Amino acid sequence: MTENTFPVYSADAIVNFYRTEVLTGQEAKHFTKSDLTPAPKPEAVQTLYMRVLHLLYRFRPESHSMVPHLENIQYSVYHEGATSIMIVYMRMRQFLPMCLIYDFSLNDLLAPKKQKTLTVLSAIMNFLHFRKQRMDMILEKQAKLRADMDRLQAYTKGNLEAEKKIEMLTTIPPEQQAEADELANALSELQATTMHEYQEVNAKNDNIAEWKTKIAEKTQKLAQVKVDVSNLKEDISKLKSQIVESPEELKSQMERMRENVKDIKNSIEETDERVVELQSMVQSVTHTEAEIQQMYNLLQDLESSMNNTKRRQEEHQELIAQYEKKQKELKNLCIEEGQLKRALGMKLDKESKQNIRRQKKREMKEQHVQDVLGQCNQIHQKREDMADKIQEISRETQQLKAKIQSLRDVCSKETEKAQSLYDTLSTSMDELHRRIEMHVVDLKHDVTKMSANF
Structure with missing residues (x-):
């Protein structure tokens, strides 16, 4: 926390900024300082993160609760609560390295701490300021480009008229x-x-x-x-x-x-x-x-x-x-236009490559999540089968208690297997996050190079 490259704002400044720049309507009216201090409210923090994701990526808040329709998922309604939290967590893990926050955890969504939440919100606030500044610069450059194009058209028109006058005077x-x-x-x-x-x-x-x-x-x-x-x-x-x-x-x-x-x-x-x-x-x-x-x-x-x-x-x-x-x-303007077109083409090319890489990683991640969910569904099915057996065994006599105990042992083994699967899943997710962070660092390095070239 002490090595942040961005300022950590006060709670009042953060509340005023998010009420004016991020939240709209009733959410902006109901969002107050008490939602962040002394103990942040998880619902308010999750709403803030969803609105930030919607502002940056156009990912609507209601889309976080959508569960993919798979054939082996039963009672998908039960998954909606955890799905929204997990999707917000994964999206924030992808987004926060751009704000120089690398230690975001699931606990920051479920039980947020005051200092950590203020630091994350300050980082997002700093990124939004930077994004607004860059958008203003890009709009200025676009306006300048349009003015240059209009001036180029006026110059070409004037040149044509001058050529006609010269031809009329010389002939x-x-x-x-x-x-x-x-x-x-x-x-x-x-x-x-x-x-x-x-x-x-x-x-x-x-x-x-x-x-x-x-x-x-x-x-x-x-x-x-x-x-x-x-x-x-x-x-x-x-x-x-x-x-x-x-x-x-x-x-x-x-x-x-x-x-x-x-x-x-x-x-x-x-x-x-x-x-x-x-x-x-x-x-x-x-x-x-x-x-x-x-x-x-x-x-x-x-x-x-x-x-x-x-x-x-x-x-x-x-x-x-x-x-x-x-x-x-006209020649100088054509040269500038060519340079701008080349820079824009390079930028679009890099963006397309980055989008392709992100799409591939997203597909790999979704495939991995689907595999994990399939395994979880199989385990859930096995648990239901075991519950049915336990209900049948409860109707039997005292002689079947030994079988019930053995079945309980089998259930404990299955839970241990599930726990081991969960541990392997968490380790694989950490490895994936580490790779994503490395890729984000490389991407930042490429962006700095591209901005210097631009």
Whole structure:
């Protein structure tokens, strides 16, 4: 008792727990602390054990009193009282090793002690707490699995929709294919003509720059000539005031001046003609600039369409990235689902194997019990025969007393045989219980391994 791995609760805590968690209806109302202390009542303890077995294994309390219908059992009603106790005892011997109680005896049902009963009920209470906790964990895992399955379905649906959108964005409709080809051809032609116009404009700009430099030089020379003319006029005016010129020199000077004026007029006319040519070139340049502006507008429209195409391509890339991400999540979920399925399959396999072993042991035990009951029925039949003989001998005279004594000796021998059979039966039952305990220990070890793997 001092080496228990579970706490031993007080009587009040045990009563409150079993009234709320195990018992129902009138049984919960009538179950009190006086049923356990100071001396436990066998009926209350047996009722508790039956309700625990019904809660865990769905073994109804009325099923404990059912006697199997065998051919060699007479007056089966007489066996019902002992049968219910024995079945509860065997079921509890199978169940209590799971609660770490290994010394449960038949006396704990027929004449229970206070400390032992509280220890057993505390162990069962601890096991029920553990069972409730594990059931909550399993329900949480089931809910999480359902949520993961729903999320997986939503992800697969989203992936299918994304694939449809990607296919719709990447494929050009047949009615727009010709228009797209025309736009591509027009774009290539526009780029070629634009490059040619740019080259012509650059050449014209170079020519305009050269003519501007020439005009600047001509205007500079013209200004210099005007300055020279003005200087000459001043010099002439000064010379006129100082010297009386001869008519011949004056004529020669006038002729030279006329020639200079003609040269200046010719240069001015040439300059005007060059200016007209430059104005016509400027007009052509403005016309070319207007055409270039039109081309620029077309290029802007083309750039906007290219930006839209680029934006669609970026959306396409984002959708592809989301699709790959969803595929990875889907793959991870599939891996988790496979692991859960494998773990569940292993668990179900182990449970099926354990159930098969339990079924075999149960069948062996039932066969053994039936054999023992058959032997007991034979002994009972012999006792009835001997009782009939004793009744016949009682009607006879005193001379048959010796025979009666011998028959009594035979009855004592038969009882000794029955006692020996009972002893062998008890030893075999103890050996069977020891094997069951060893199997339960191995089963616990397997369960710990399985939980660690899980």
